[in-house]
Amino acid sequence: MSVPRLLGSNNPFDQKKRAILSQIEVTSEINPDASPKGTLDIKLLPLIELINSHEDMVTTSSCSGRVSVYLEGDKTVVLEERADSVDAAATREKVGAKGAGGKWLFVTHDPLYLSESWWTDAFNYTEAIDSSDAFITSIRYVLYKFEAMILHIKCRDHKSASTLYNLAMSCGFRESGIGSNDLVAIRISLKLDAPVAYLDKNNLSDGNATINPLVNSDYMKLLTKMSLDRFQENFRRMDELMKKIRDNMFGDAAANINTDNNGPSGKNTAWEDKEARRLRKREEGLKKKQEMELLREKTKQELTKKELTQSS
Structure with a gap:
């Protein structure tokens, strides 16, 4: 992606856009950005390049959609430390996935990686199910998630932000909104979220706690199928959004942007x-x-x- 010339403008938006595009230009696997993945999602590049080729918009963060398997962190919170021992401190249990020591066991933004029995290697899945300790409050669950595309776009003014927001809503991104400083968040509630295993601290393997499944392989196949269906719908709406942005926000300038059936194909050199x-x-x-x-x-x-x- 080439950085457009903004003619040395001192306008705050232009300066912000210059900085963002310069950062995108140098981001790579060797020089990753601050996101968990470290680079832009390939399937989202055509839409990002189209948006960034418009003089009144620039993307600030993005995700094309993903399937992830996440091990919750330690949910115990120390409420009061006593002089004799930290172990004697009063504690409570946090609700939710956040906590110290949480980690990603598997992440993909591409449905092609959801092959047959992919979960076996993703988190050492075994068919044997043991849920005897699964109801302990402090248990650390392994969560399966599908999350749809999310895109944040900084706009020059409220007019361009409103136009973009209305286009996103018309494409079915019903969770979208306009925040402060004309920042548009484009998102949709195509999601899955389910516990599929838990960490068994009492059963050690090579000195590490083992992961016990809560569901069988048929259930994992069902989650995979539902995720593949959501990926397909997610990408369809991305294509629709790209087409509407191109047709409604570019006018004649859209003719200068190379496109194929999936949207912009390759680097855009038509920014002005x-x-x-x-x-x-x-x-x-x-x-x-x-x-x-x-x-x-x-x-x-x-x-x-x-x-x-x-x-x-």
Whole structure:
């Protein structure tokens, strides 16, 4: 993705956009960004490039959608430390997935990685089910999640933010909204969230606690199928959003953006600021005017020639 020229503008939005695009330009697996994945999702690149080619928008964070398996952290919270021992401190249990020591066991943004029995390698899944300790409050669950696309776009003004928001809502991204500083969040509630295993601290393997499944392989196959269906719907709505943005926010400029059936294909070199666009439109108008004058002159000459032929 090439960084557009913003003509050295000191406008705060232009400065922000320059900084973001410069960061995107140098991001790679060797030089990752601050996201868990470290780089932009490939399936979201066409939409990101389209949005960033518009002078009034820039993406600030994104995820194309993903399936993840996450081990919860330690949910015990120390409420009061006593002088004799930390172990004697009063504690309570947090509800939810956050906690110290949590980690990702598996993450993919591409449905192709959800192959047959993928979960066997993802978190050392075994068919044997032992849920005897699964109801202990402090237990650390292994959570299966499908999360749909989410995209944050900083807009130059409220008008462009409102236009983008309305387009997103019309494509079914019903959880979208406009935050402070004209930051548009585009999202949808296509999600799955289910516990599939738990960490057994009492059963050690090579000195580490083992993971006990809560569900059988048929249930994992069902979750996989439901996730694949959601991936398909997620990508369909992404394509629809890309088309509506291109058709409604670019106008004639959209013709300068290379596209295929899946949206922009490759690097966009057609970005232009407002002044460049004005000059281009002026040149196009003058060219069209000259063509019309030549056509009128040619028609006039042909009519004169025809009249002379008829009179002779």
